[in-house]
Amino acid sequence: MEFINVTLDLLMGFGKTVLIFCIVLILSLPLGLLVTFGSMSKIKILKEIVRKIVWIIRGTPLLLQVIIVYYGPGLWLNLSIRNFRFGAVIIAFVINYACYFSEIYRGGIESIAKGQYEAGYVLGLSKSETFFKIIFPQVFKRILPAISNEIITLVKDTSLARVIAMEELIQAAEEIMATNGILWPLLYTGVFYLFFSAILTKIFEKLENSLNYYK
Amino acid sequence: MSYIEVSNFSKSINNKFIIQDINFKLEQGEVLVILGKSGAGKTTLLRNINLLDLPNSGRLDIDGEIVYNSNEPVISNKELQKRHKLIGLVFQSFNLFPQYTVLDNVTLALKLNNKKKIAEYRRKIKNRKEVLDFSKKLEEEVFIKASKILNDLDLGDKLNSYPYQLSWGEQQRTAIARALILNPKVLCFDEPTSALDPSLTKEVISVINELKNKKQTMIIITHEIDFAMQVADKIIVMDQGKIIEEKVNYHE
Structure with missing residues (x-):
């Protein structure tokens, strides 16, 4: 099979990979912050429940979570949802990544001195103004390296989607392998992942530098 | 009625008084220095005046307005925000953003x-x-x-x-x-000169005196007597959460 054809086939799979990546990121970053608020809540029961959920999600393989979300509705609820592959992947990934992000957020938020909050309060700022105008920008700067680490992991984790036969990059390569009896397209996928993470690394570098204007 | 009146301020944590029955009055444009060793309750008093903590009992009046009254029903967050703006605070470590x-x-x-x-x-x-x-x-x-x-x-x-x-x-x-x-109706300072060399202390004194010339009412807590004598109109000495001495400072 020709190199060009393989590349084009893989690009189709890569498109799905990028799509999963983008949707998961856009949804899980803000959801993670909500999870953080839950895990830091003064309402004890809420805090306990959220922390237990985070523990379960972080303590089990993402692969398993994808399977449970995909087969669960049919198995336990007798629900059959058409074309649920993509939806299942997004749901499982968003929940998983939100939990990981929430722990990074929490670490960042807890590292900010109490005096920064109090400085906001004595100026008559509300709690949310204090958080979003004073605390969060500082948190963001501190956690950016950890977040970018996690995001680059997400690039590669998208390949787990193939466990429920979702057509992403690796799945596309495996199909070519099966029909043509050649191995190299699978190895070739590595180049796509490398290329994608190279771009992300560059973006995060820029972002980190742009926040270096203060200490 | 005086410009600022702190009446019967008490704050306890775990049934132990950190400050107890604090009363003082201050006129507009005056500088009050609260003197005391560390652990005397100065910082707690200041935090309660700033409503960063709320006193268990007591009342604070500023310029004819009730800013805090422990007999009043719980203040809403919005109301608290508004009242925070009446009282400025310069933190010991500034807490700039x-x-x-x-x-x-x-x-x-x-x-x-x-x-x-x-x-x-x-x-x-x-x-x-x-x-x-x-x-x-x-x-x-x-x-x-x-x-x-x-x-x-x-x-x-x-x-x-x-x-x-x-x-x-x-x-x-x-x-x-x-x-x-x-x-702010009153500007508070938390230990503005702690651990400073003399030339910097002088700088702080001149800034405070300049504010005083503009009739800015101030409450300053410190453990440095020399500094207190140079800026204060009134001095309150605290020990173990109580006022043990109150005097007018005739420094001019």
């Missing part, structure tokens, strides 16, 4: 305030251009006010500097400017 310039540190509170005003204005007046003009006007006012305060505090050439680029004294004056922009 590192991500903002000097100017932005000082203007942040007013800008957020203006945002609400503009939103309200937009609801009333649908004309886009008028709203834009209104917001421009407010922005300009904030800038002029901040520049004046910063100039008066010798920070005119530091507007665009970040806190980490400032000297200790400049940071302190930025913190003062940030509090002053809200026109």
